[in-house]
Amino acid sequence: MEAVGLALLGALKLSLKLVVIVVPLVMAFEVLRYLPFFRRAARLSNPLMRGVGLSPAAAVPLFTGIFLGIAYGAGIIIRVAQEQQLDKRELFLMGLFLATCHAVVEDTLIFVVIGGDGVAMLGLRLLLACGLTALLAHWWKHPRTIDAKPDRLQP
């Protein structure tokens, strides 16, 4: 019985730690999300966006997804895809980036709480997502190159 009590205490402590992080984080985002920051960040990141094969139209859904997560960002992704004529290639590239790199603030923080290195987690994740998307964007433009290395797409 004592073991159950101790385990319950541990579980509640971890829960409390997570609640203390998540609630203020979501509140802060809700307050800040209307600032022109996102648009400005999108403009600054234009060269980087082009590097991974995306047009400026993809900036808002991309940044929403990176900070908020796919589930939250999906509504915006679907709307922008329909309104701003993102083609299949761009939609897939954006999907690839977001599938591997989304909700980065919350995901990283909860692992920092239990002792992880935030810089390593965030840095490597961003780096790999950019690299993979840029690589695919590069191949997709040149169909012959895709044929030469199909194993990277269909292993």
Place this chain on the structure above:
Amino acid sequence: MEIAIPDIPTRLRTGFNAGLQTAWKLVKYVVPLYLLVELLKGTGLLDTLGTLFAPTMALFGLPGETALAFLAAGLLNLYAALAILVPLQLEPWQVTQCGLMMGIAHNLLLEGGVLRSTGTRAGLLTLARILLAIFAGLLYRGLHSMGIF
């Protein structure tokens, strides 16, 4: 995309409610799973599982027991995985390793559905996530053993 901007108190309230909703979702996973793992530690079932997966997880520098956390991350979410990881008492760099790999590939069923709803090829994207997580894990393990990170 111009939307009417709500005032600060409304935003705070919306944020608080949304935050509590997320927090509740996470407590729902964390409490039962944390309890389960703590209690399984006494039975030896976790040890059996750990031995079974030890060779695979050793590729990433992790103990075999973490396989259960990876399963929870893939099928459920990161909070479920976290609840399983904490009682295992990993080294800090191992926590980072889990955070990196699981951060890339988690909640695959639900998020796969969401990706599909945007009209793109969700199956291929999910496969890409799993492969990238494996690649990231091997890369980080390598960097760690070289003394970087």
